[in-house]
Amino acid sequence: MKKRLILRWLCFLLGIIILTLGARIILFSGLGVGGLDAIAIGCAKWSGVSIGIWIMILGILLVIISAFIIGKFTIRPIGTSLLVGCTYNIWGKILFDTMLSPTDSAYIGYSFLLGILIGPLGAALYIASQISMGPVDYLMIAIKERFHLTIQTGRIWIEVMFVVIGYLVGGPIGVGTICIMLFWGPILQVYYGLIEKVIGKYLKKR
Secondary structure: OHHHHHHHHHHHHHHHHHHHHHHHHHHHHOOOOOHHHHHHHHHHHHHOOOHHHHHHHHHHHHHHHHHHHHOOOOOHHHHHHHHHHHHHHHHHHHOHHHOOOOOOHHHHHHHHHHHHHHHHHHHHHHHHHOOOOOHHHHHHHHHHHHHOOOHHHHHHHHHHHHHHHHHHOOOOOOHHHHHHHHHHHHHHHHHHHHHHHHHHHHHOOO
16 A cells, blocks of 8 residues: 555656656747646746746636635645646756757757657656646536536636637747647547556555
């Protein structure tokens, strides 16, 4: 039982590290980021507060909104948001703040491709760990339960809303944003299926 819990926590923490690395590489490519990241980056530009801090703030706000929608509150998604924000900032400090963004079109494309392949792997790992869901996932479940929508429909509406707000606050919306909306979910699903096949039985709660 203890070994199972340790493995789940390792997958959760490794997933957060890989997820934020992928998100940082996508930002580094300059082709546009996901909707929620765009909001955080846009807010960071005019506030002077780091992107990671805004990820934490937005995560807390989403959990509060979700709690109002379904009438119950849980603290775990806030913890996940705080961890994601901290790790996002750490990646910036140790790697990306000292690097120049690529200008060659091939390197821009390769950078984005690398990011969109790495990020969903991290998401699949932390979801498979069953330690905690992120604020966006929590909001998606809340919308599903309250308005009786499918998870896919709820997720699409959330992403569209994030992209619109991200654009309004000056976040980096671009062709990469559309690619993330189209391909992040399917790539994540592939990784999640592989993780379930390889170590899924060791991650199940008992």
